[in-house]
Amino acid sequence: MASPHKDSLLTFTLFVTRGITALLIFFAVAIVIGASLVAFDMTQGSQALRSEYPGVDLAAFKAHFWLLLPTALIGIGFGIVFFRLLTRIVRSVREGDPFLPINARRLRDMGWLALGFQLIAIPVNLVQTRLDAITGQPSGLDLDLGGFVLALTLFVLARVFARGAAMRDDLEGTV
Numbered sequence: 001m002a003s004p005h006k007d008s009l010l011t012f013t014l015f016v017t018r019g020i021t022a023l024l025i026f027f028a029v030a031i032v033i034g035a036s037l038v039a040f041d042m043t044q045g046s047q048a049l050r051s052e053y054p055g056v057d058l059a060a061f062k063a064h065f066w067l068l069l070p071t072a073l074i075g076i077g078f079g080i081v082f083f084r085l086l087t088r089i090v091r092s093v094r095e096g097d098p099f100l101p102i103n104a105r106r107l108r109d110m111g112w113l114a115l116g117f118q119l120i121a122i123p124v125n126l127v128q129t130r131l132d133a134i135t136g137q138p139s140g141l142d143l144d145l146g147g148f149v150l151a152l153t154l155f156v157l158a159r160v161f162a163r164g165a166a167m168r169d170d171l172e173g174t175v
Contacts, residue, residue, distance in 0.1 A: 007094060010090055010093060010094040011094075013090050014087060014090050014091065014094070017083045017086050017087040017090060018083075018087060020079075020083050021080055021083040021084055021087070024076050024079045024080045024083065025080060027076055028073060028076045028077070028080070031069070031072060031073060031076070032073070035069050038065065060130075064127050064130055064131045065131070067123075067127050068124060068127045068128065068131070071120050071123060071124050071127075072124065074120055075117055075120050075121070075124070078113045078116055078117045078120070079113075079117070081109075081113055082110055082113045082114065082117075085106045085107075085109055085110050085113075086106075086110065088103075088106060089103050089106050089107070098161070099161055099164035099165045099167075099168050100161075100165055101162065101165045103161050103165075104158045104159070104161040104162035104165060105158070107154050107155075107157045107158035107161055108154070108155065108158035110154045111151045111152075111153075111154030111155040111158060112151075114147055114150045114151040114154055115147075115148070115151040117147060118144075118147035118148055118151065121144075121147070
């Protein structure tokens, strides 16, 4: 059996989770910069926007845009924390000691983040559908129940890890 430190799957997973975390941070910064530019256009160039998007209710678009922006940033924040927790769990597996109480807490926290992300997705989808209607784009409500299943799975795994850590502690106490 390969040494836990040289497991290529765990090494690859660490690379991916760190990369996704970096991308999410990049997206958060890009959204803030983009929102600043859009806000400037909305305040300074309303006439240009009106000519570029004739027939679009800019007041309604602005209101929905400002509702969408903070929820998107919150969702990205949830993703950053989720992948940082996952990275720490993978590291503990790589070190050969995954059944720790801290990993049970991490999995539980990841379950709450997954659930929170799904709950945030509901109003985001509603706002996006409304924005599409305002701009004349085809739209449809896009809800995915896979995130709810992921949250439930993470909660169950958290219990498994907590029980595994307790069993290990009991075993160490008897030896």
